[in-house]
Amino acid sequence: MASLSVDCGGLALRNPILSASGTFGHGLEMQHFAAPHSLGALVSKTVTLKPRPGNPHPRIAETEAGLLNSIGLENRGIEAYLRDVLPAMASADCAVVTNIGGEKVEDFAELARILHERSEVDALEVNLSCPNVQGGKLPFSTDPRVAQAVIRGVRAATNKPVFAKLSPNVTDIGDIARACEAAGADALTAVNTLLGMSVDWRTGAPGINTVMGGYSGVGIKPVALRCAWQCARAVKIPIIGCGGIGKASDVLEYLVVGCSAVQVGTSCFSDPSNIAGLAAEVASLLDARGIADVRALIGSIRAFAPSPACATAVGKA
Numbered sequence: 001m002a003s004l005s006v007d008c009g010g011l012a013l014r015n016p017i018l019s020a021s022g023t024f025g026h027g028l029e030m031q032h033f034a035a036p037h038s039l040g041a042l043v044s045k046t047v048t049l050k051p052r053p054g055n056p057h058p059r060i061a062e063t064e065a066g067l068l069n070s071i072g073l074e075n076r077g078i079e080a081y082l083r084d085v086l087p088a089m090a091s092a093d094c095a096v097v098t099n100i101g102g103e104k105v106e107d108f109a110e111l112a113r114i115l116h117e118r119s120e121v122d123a124l125e126v127n128l129s130c131p132n133v134q135g136g137k138l139p140f141s142t143d144p145r146v147a148q149a150v151i152r153g154v155r156a157a158t159n160k161p162v163f164a165k166l167s168p169n170v171t172d173i174g175d176i177a178r179a180c181e182a183a184g185a186d187a188l189t190a191v192n193t194l195l196g197m198s199v200d201w202r203t204g205a206p207g208i209n210t211v212m213g214g215y216s217g218v219g220i221k222p223v224a225l226r227c228a229w230q231c232a233r234a235v236k237i238p239i240i241g242c243g244g245i246g247k248a249s250d251v252l253e254y255l256v257v258g259c260s261a262v263q264v265g266t267s268c269f270s271d272p273s274n275i276a277g278l279a280a281e282v283a284s285l286l287d288a289r290g291i292a293d294v295r296a297l298i299g300s301i302r303a304f305a306p307s308p309a310c311a312t313a314v315g316k317a
C-alpha cells in the first residue's frame with residue numbers, strides 16, 4: 001500500500017488529511033463518525049483570549065453549491081479551551097493543531113505564549129481572517145505588513161510549527177504568502193472562506209443576519225485550488241490546501257498543485273464519516289497508478305499540452 005506520511009512544516013503526519021477549523025467541532029464531537037486515527041491531524045475551532053458569543057442568528061445558510069456562514073468566531077475562550085477541550089483532543093490518536101484568533105496583533109502572540117506551554121499542542125494555526133479592531137475591522141489577512149506582524153509575534157512566542165491560514169479575499173495572495181514566510185511561518189493554510197451573500201427574492205431577506213459571510217464547500221474549489229497553487233509558487237514552505245474537498249481525487253488535485261496536506265471542511269456537514277475514508281481511498285488511487293509514495297505527487301503539475309488527438313484535430317481545422 002502506498003505510503004501516505006508527509007511532513008508539514010516540521011509536523012510529521014501519518015497521512016495528509018486534516019479536519020478544517022470550525023467544521024468538525026474541536027474534532028472529538030465527530031469521533032463516532034470519524035475516528036481520529038484515520039486523520040493526519042485534528043484542527044480546533046478558532047480559540048480567542050476571551051469568550052465570544054458570536055454573531056446573531058441565522059448565521060448559516062445553504063446555497064446551490066456550498067454554505068454561507070457568519071458564526072463570528074463563537075468560542076468559550078482560551079481558559080475553557082485549555083481546561084475542557086485540549087485534554088480530550090490530546091487523547092485522540094492523531095496530531096493536534098490549535099487554531100488561534102484575535103482582535104489585535106498582540107492577542108495572537110499572547111495566545112501563542114500560553115499554548116507554547118502545553119505539550120498536548122503539536123502546532124498552531126493562525127486564523128488571519130479575523131477582523132483587526134485596530135485596522136478598521138479589516139481582516140489581518142488583507143495587508144501583508146499586518147499579516148507579517150501577527151506571524152512575527154507568534155513566531156517569537158513559540159518554536160512549535162506555525163501555520164498561517166490565509167484568506168482568498170485579496171488581490172494577490174502570493175504577496176501575503178511571502179510576507180508570512182518572511183515572518184517565520186512554517187507552513188501556509190490556503191484558504192479560508194470566500195466573502196459571499198445570498199438573498200430570498202420573494203421576501204427580500206438575506207440568508208444570514210450579517211448579510212455577508214464566508215462561502216465554503218464544493219463551489220469554492222476552483223478558487224481555493226488556484227490560491228493554493230499561487231501560494232506554492234510564491235514560497236518554499238509547505239502549503240496545506242483547503243476549500244471544497246470531499247473526495248480522494250480532490251485531495252490528489254491539491255497535492256499536484258503543490259500542497260503537502262489538505263483540510264476537509266464543509267463536506268463534513270453533509271457526511272461527517274466521509275473524511276475518515278479519504279486516506280484509504282487516496283492510497284487505493286495511488287496503488288492503482290503504481291505510485292508508492294504520496295509525496296511523489298506534491299507539486300507534480302506540468303504545463304498544459306494538448307493530447308495528440310486534440311492536436312491533430314486542431315491541425316486539420
Ligand SMILES: Cc1cc2nc3c(=O)[nH]c(=O)nc-3n(C[C@H](O)[C@H](O)[C@H](O)COP(=O)(O)O)c2cc1C
Binds near residue numbers: 067267
Ligand atoms: C461553519 C464554519 C465555521 C468555520 N469556522 C472557522 C474557524 O473557527 N476558524 C477558521 O480558521 N476557519 C473556519 N472556517 C473555515 C474552514 O476551516 C475552511 O477554511 C473553509 O470552510 C474552506 O474549506 P471547505 O470548503 O472545505 O469548507 C469555518 C467554516 C465553516 C463552514
